[in-house]
Amino acid sequence: MPQIILSINAGSSSVKVSVYKTENGTPPEGPGNPIQIAEAVIEGLTAPPAKLKYQRGDYKVKGKEVGDEVNNQEDAFRWILKWLTADEGVPEVQRLEDIRFTCHRVVHGGEYPESQVVDEEAYRHIETLSDLAPL
Numbered sequence: 001m002p003q004i005i006l007s008i009n010a011g012s013s014s015v016k017v018s019v020y021k022t023e024n025g026t027p028p029e030g031p032g033n034p035i036q037i038a039e040a041v042i043e044g045l046t047a048p049p050a051k052l053k054y055q056r057g058d059y060k061v062k063g064k065e066v067g068d069e070v071n072n073q074e075d076a077f078r079w080i081l082k083w084l085t086a087d088e089g090v091p092e093v094q095r096l097e098d099i100r101f102t103c104h105r106v107v108h109g110g111e112y113p114e115s116q117v118v119d120e121e122a123y124r125h126i127e128t129l130s131d132l133a134p135l
Contacts, residue, residue, distance in 0.1 A: 002092050005034055008077070008104045013046040015076035019084065021092050038090050040083060042066055042076040050076065056089050107132075 002021040009016040020034035038056040050070045054061040070076050084093050092098060103115070110125050118126070 003100045004092055004098050005101045005103065006099055008102060010073040010077065010104070014041055014043040015045070015073050015080065016041045017077070017080045017084075019090065019093060037092065038084065038087070040080045042070060042080060045070070045072060045076060052079075052083070054083065056087065059089060 002023055005020040005022065007018040007020065017040045018036055019038040019040075020036050022034040039054070041053045042050050043053065044050040048071075049065045052061060052064040052066050054064075066076075066079055070079050081096065084090060085095060087093075106126060110129055112122070116122055
């Protein structure tokens with residue numbers, strides 16, 4: 001059964017979501033490297049109309065206006081999730097429950113040299129640095 005990973009990058013004028021899958025492995029092979037299966041970007045949040053760019057394999061959508069319901073990063077993320085779960089070409093993500101892991105890029109996370117689970121302590125630490133990168 002594949003493990004689905006969402007990599008999220010919410011910026012000031014766009015939201016980008018990359019979808020990866022990795023197969024469960026057994027030692028000594030381990031789970032293997034994640035494989036990108038789709039990528040969605042909604043751009044133009046600060047200069048409407050917001051538009052979608054989407055790619056899954058050879059299938060591409062470019063410049064699709066997403067409508068008046070997308071006005072900020074949260075709206076864009078929700079819209080992308082609805083798009084992904086409705087795309088029959090991505091059978092691994094037909095329900096939100098199919099997503100096993102999420103990660104988000106943090107511009108300035110402090111002294112964390114590698115990936116970090118953002119627990120309450122890490123969140124507070126990153127929050128103290130928010131003046132350096134408010135978004």
